[in-house]
Amino acid sequence: MQTVILRAAEEEHSLNPVIPHPIEIILSLVVFAILFWLVKKFVVPSFEKTFAERTQAIEGGLAAAENKQAEADARLAELEKQLADARHEAARIREEAREQGAQIVAEMRQQAQAESSRIVEHGKAQIEAERQQAVTSLRAEVGTLATGLAGRIVGESLDDEARQSRVVERFLAELEGAR
């Protein structure tokens, strides 16, 4: 056991790991310098470029999407406006049609009324005219009759009462017979 410790101590004395190997210092610096140069020259710019491009692509994509969205919004607004206009137009046309219809109905009614009153007027006038004609002809006939009768009365002798009544009787019978 003692020899082990002794040997270990001996080794420890002969080899101190903290004391560097000079070539290793230089080598590590040289190798790292080369690696650094290669990385700086080829790797980092490449990664940075990719990152930048990706950021740009994403931002560009976002901008494009925003544009599209705005466009779509505008489109939608336009369509909605068109739709509203169309609705408005339709309502207006309907209103107009209704008004026109009402007007037509009113006109028709008026026309019909006018026609009916005209017909009534006409009828009345006709009746009046016929009545007038009847009255005129009646008057003429009554006059003729009355004159005829008067002549007959006057022509016959008016002294006797029986005669008198006979004349009247005859006149009336003639009248009856004339009908």
Added chain:
Amino acid sequence: MSTIGMSLKSEFTPPGPADFNLPPIGPDRTFEFLGQEMYLGVTKPMLQLLLAAGLVFGFFYLASRKRAMVPGKLQFVGEQAYGFVRNSMGRDIIGSHDFMRFVPYLFALFFFILVNNVFATIPGIQFPTFSRSGMVYGLALLSWVIYNAVGIKKHGFVGYFKHQSVPAGVGGPILLLLVPLEFLSNIVVRPVTLALRLFANMFAGHLLLILFALGGEYLVLEMAIQYAPVGILAWLLFIAIAFLELLVQFLQAYVFVLLNAMYISGAVSEEH
């Protein structure tokens, strides 16, 4: 490793720093440095360093190359990994106005350290590159230079040291005490703690794993049969600790880069 393999026959030799001093591929020539005998040649951790750099660059190059708007699996993983360092360590700590110039550094550093740390667990490699202190000192030195340099560039030489050493809103004699402390902690100690934290974690974690593996082996194979269950238990613990190490590997890479970002952020900030 081979020395330990031989000593198994007689008695147990605990693993030590020697297990981290891997011999080079090819002839075992050595040289003297700071009283230590060092191997001269290409060693496994050196190759790992290169492999890690290659893997990190290769993966992220392939992942970033296509630049598709809708990423595939590879690109997605690459982007997530890059974004993690860029945003959580770069932007959130340094601030969104001038973090981008530090992102390549932080990004390369994080994945370089992470992959090198994970090598400790990858079968066939199983050696943490940063358990070699020299490797870490290089990176810590670099981060020290960087955060001080950007600070000096921003505030001027004197202005920067004033910015780092004189706490805002403090006056009078207490400054005599605070200024040296602040200077020490902000300028002197930071690279040391940065380096030692990463190095020691990797070193200790790997040492622990070796200990459990070899100790278990020794208990099962070399000791009396009644010790065998303990050896099995050690191996089970080895597996558990290996998973814990995965967490440590990630955390240490994260902490190293996070502190780098914080040091840079502190150096370039307007107010202390």
